[in-house]
Amino acid sequence: MEFKNRDIISIRDFSKDEILHVLKTAKAIERRPNPSLMKGKVMASLFFEPSTRTRLSFESAMTRLGGQVIGFSEPGNTSLKKGETLWDTIKMVEKYADVIVMRHPVEGAARLASEATRIPVINGGDGANQHPTQTLLDLYTIQKEKGRIDGLNIGFLGDLKYGRTVHSLAIALSHFRTNLYFIAPEALKMPDSYLEELDRKGVKYYEESDLLKYIGKLDVLYATRIQKERFPDPLEYKKYAGIYRLDKSLIPHAKKSLRIMHPLPRVDEISPELDDTPHALYFEQAGNGIPVRQALLSLVLGKMK
Amino acid sequence: MTGKTFKISAIREGTVIDHISTENTFKVLEMLNLKNSGNVLTLGMNFESKKLGKKGVIKIGNRFLTKQEVDKIALIAPEANINIIKNYKVTKKFSVEIPDMINGIIKCANTNCITNKESSKTRFHVLSRKPLKIRCHYCERVVGKEDVELI
Numbered sequence: 001m002e003f004k005n006r007d008i009i010s011i012r013d014f015s016k017d018e019i020l021h022v023l024k025t026a027k028a029i030e031r032r033p034n035p036s037l038m039k040g041k042v043m044a045s046l047f048f049e050p051s052t053r054t055r056l057s058f059e060s061a062m063t064r065l066g067g068q069v070i071g072f073s074e075p076g077n078t079s080l081k082k083g084e085t086l087w088d089t090i091k092m093v094e095k096y097a098d099v100i101v102m103r104h105p106v107e108g109a110a111r112l113a114s115e116a117t118r119i120p121v122i123n124g125g126d127g128a129n130q131h132p133t134q135t136l137l138d139l140y141t142i143q144k145e146k147g148r149i150d151g152l153n154i155g156f157l158g159d160l161k162y163g164r165t166v167h168s169l170a171i172a173l174s175h176f177r178t179n180l181y182f183i184a185p186e187a188l189k190m191p192d193s194y195l196e197e198l199d200r201k202g203v204k205y206y207e208e209s210d211l212l213k214y215i216g217k218l219d220v221l222y223a224t225r226i227q228k229e230r231f232p233d234p235l236e237y238k239k240y241a242g243i244y245r246l247d248k249s250l251i252p253h254a255k256k257s258l259r260i261m262h263p264l265p266r267v268d269e270i271s272p273e274l275d276d277t278p279h280a281l282y283f284e285q286a287g288n289g290i291p292v293r294q295a296l297l298s299l300v301l302g303k304m305k
Numbered sequence: 306m307t308g309k310t311f312k313i314s315a316i317r318e319g320t321v322i323d324h325i326s327t328e329n330t331f332k333v334l335e336m337l338n339l340k341n342s343g344n345v346l347t348l349g350m351n352f353e354s355k356k357l358g359k360k361g362v363i364k365i366g367n368r369f370l371t372k373q374e375v376d377k378i379a380l381i382a383p384e385a386n387i388n389i390i391k392n393y394k395v396t397k398k399f400s401v402e403i404p405d406m407i408n409g410i411i412k413c414a415n416t417n418c419i420t421n422k423e424s425s426k427t428r429f430h431v432l433s434r435k436p437l438k439i440r441c442h443y444c445e446r447v448v449g450k451e452d453v454e455l456i
Contacts (some may be wrong), residue, residue, distance in 0.1 A: 010445060107421035108443025115425075127417055129445050161426050196438075238399040 003299035007114040008122040010130045011168045013190035023140050025304055026288075026295035037303050038067030044097035045071030046089070047124070048104040051128050053264060054124045054133070057289035058101045065294055070097060090116040099301055119302035120219050128164055134263060135168040137292040141285040142220055149173070153217045156183040158224035158269060159243055160190040165263040166224055167180055170205075174198055179212045180205040185243060187224070211244055217255045220281075221246075223262045247271035250277070261285050316345065321364040321388040321395075322378065322417045327351055329382040330361030336377050336386040336455060337365070346367050357384060377410050377455055384432070403434050411439070418444035428454070 001021055007013075014022075016190050043062040050073065059069045066107040086109055093100060094117040102110055103124040110123035110130070127152050143149050154173060156166050160182050170180060171194070182190045182200070182205060189207060198205055208214055215221070223246060233236035245268060246260060262270055262282040298304040309425045325333055327350050339346055345366030354360035369377075369389065378385050379401035389397040407429040420427045420443050428442035437450040 012445070036430075086419070087423065087425075105417075106419050107415060107417050107420050107446070108441065111443045112419045112423065112425055126419075127444070198448075 002217070004302035005118075005120055006300050007110075007120055008132055008296055008300065009110050009114055009244065010128075011172045012130075014062055014172070019136070019139060019172060019175060021064045022136050022292070022295055022299065023073075023143055023293045025299060026140050026291040027144070029304075030291035030295045033064065034066075035064060035269060036066040037298060038062060038301070041067040041099070041296065041301055041303075042071050042097045043067055044070075044093045044100045045069055045073075046074045046084075046093065046102040046104075048075045048102065048109070049069065050074050051103050051124065053286060053289065054103060054131075057286075058122075058124060058133075058293050059072065061290050062297060064290070065297065066162035067297070069262065071101075071276060079250055082187070086113060087116045087167045088286070093117075094119050096103070099297060113230070116218045119219060122185075122296060125164075128162065130168060131164055132168065133289070133293055134165050134173050134295060136296070137288045138169050138222070138261065138263075138285065139172055140292050141261060141288045143279060144288065145281060145284075147210035149178065151177060151269060152219040153179045153181065153214075154218065155183055155214060155218040155221040156190075156219055156224070157211065158248075159226045159230070159240075160184040160186045160224070161189045162227060162230050163224040166222065170203075174201040174203045178203075179217075181218065182207045183211050183214065184207050185240060186241060211250075212253055215250065215258075216246075216255065218255065221254075221258060221260050223261075223266075224259060225265065225269055244270065245269060245271060246274060248273050248277075251277070254279070307408055307436050315347065316364055316366045317393055318377075319345070319364065319390050320366045321390060322363040322365075323360070323386045324354065324357065324383045324390060325361040325363065326357050327359040327361050330363065330381075332381045333361075333378055334363060334392055335384070336381060337363075337370075337374060338361075338428075339365065340370070343399040373410050375401055376404055376407060379410070380407075380437075380453060380455065383437075401433055403437070405431050406442075407431060407439060410456055412452065412454045412456050413441045414444065414445060414448045415441065415444045418446065419446075 045059055062069050062179050090113045099120050099123045101124050104126050105125035107129040110126045114121040158168050225242050257280040258279055260279050262284055330350050347364040349362040353360045385401045387399055388395045409426045411427055413427055429439040432438040432440055440447045
């Protein structure tokens with residue numbers, strides 16, 4: 001399996017074996033950190049759109065491996081303001097760095113960037129499309145916590161229509177033998193194009209609007225934020241915003257082993273009263289971004305095989 | 306006159322596009338931009354066809370189609386046949402076929418796709434042909450035939 005010089009653009013580019021290899025590499029790095037693995041290597045961190053978690057965890061991942069980071073965290077002060085194309089920006093950055101991590105508000109930007117350069121490009125989110133490193137850290141979190149991915153009942157809750165993390169994770173899980181439960185109001189249900197993709201792959205899934213119907217079956221519940229900016233009408237937003245609030249009243253209905261995940265930031269989907277219970281996995285999940293991103297950087301730069 | 310006699314009779318060199326469903330005939334004509342080309346052009350419509358009910362035929366003298374044009378015909382009129390005529394004889398005959406990858410001939414329907422923001426060649430993966438479902442190589446949006454806009 002060759003990862004050296006590979007771009008990480010979409011979870012659809014990964015086979016099951018490749019996903020498992022990334023998870024295995026992340027586990028190895030987490031067990032035996034190597035603070036000089038990336039010595040002499042430079043990561044360009046190009047955030048054409050602001051991000052907290054993704055940018056910080058990539059930069060932390062690289063720094064902790066002994067590498068250097070250059071870049072920008074918003075496009076305000078760059079030549080993009082002067083009208084430079086993404087293509088030209090990437091061509092220029094190629095001369096300054098060994099790997100590019102980028103987030104961009106336009107869908108497909110990361111794929112185009114990868115075609116402009118010989119150095120590996122890692123997609124840190126392209127508009128509403130893909131965020132493959134989030135998906136890999138979600139899978140890593142599930143595997144680390146549950147010891148497996150196959151055989152699990154995994155629920156998705158909230159905004160399944162616009163939530164790209166949900167879409168990518170469902171596609172990634174289609175490589176495994178899991179049962180998926182999509183819990184959302186009619187207006188925010190999983191788009192048909194994704195359900196058709198799951199159908200083609202023979203994935204077993206269920207759609208429901210009532211959380212209590214399936215909560216007792218679930219091993220993992222992946223909650224998402226209902227995004228205010230998706231609703232032009234504030235009243236419409238209010239109607240859905242509080243529809244699923246996870247709090248302690250849920251516990252009697254759930255398995256003891258249920259783990260709750262969330263890509264964060266949360267608003268009020270998960271009550272802080274759950275934070276100290278064994279069900280809460282979301283902060284751990286955010287922390288897993290480090291070994292997973294370290295694994296990806298090490299693999300694409302040929303520092304690990 | 307039968308469609309068959311019609312299509313192979315008159316041109317010495319060129320292309321005959323046959324078995325176009327009648328309603329798509331003008332679309333093919335328009336796409337090939339033949340109006341001001343100066344090529345000898347014969348257009349027939351509403352010929353009887355066992356397969357299609359009614360069909361259209363387009364004969365173009367001294368013109369051979371590029372792969373991109375053939376791919377465009379496959380998208381507009383997936384039932385069409387193409388005959389290459391040399392020295393009054395059909396030297397090659399084939400059915401148009403939507404390729405696995407469609408390059409450079411469709412505009413992405415997603416306005417927030419990079420291919421609509423920065424000039425770059427479009428590419429689409431064909432997921433299914435009947436009904437047509439394609440996925441943009443860049444933004445990964447899946448669209449059906451109703452959203453296909455030729456460049």
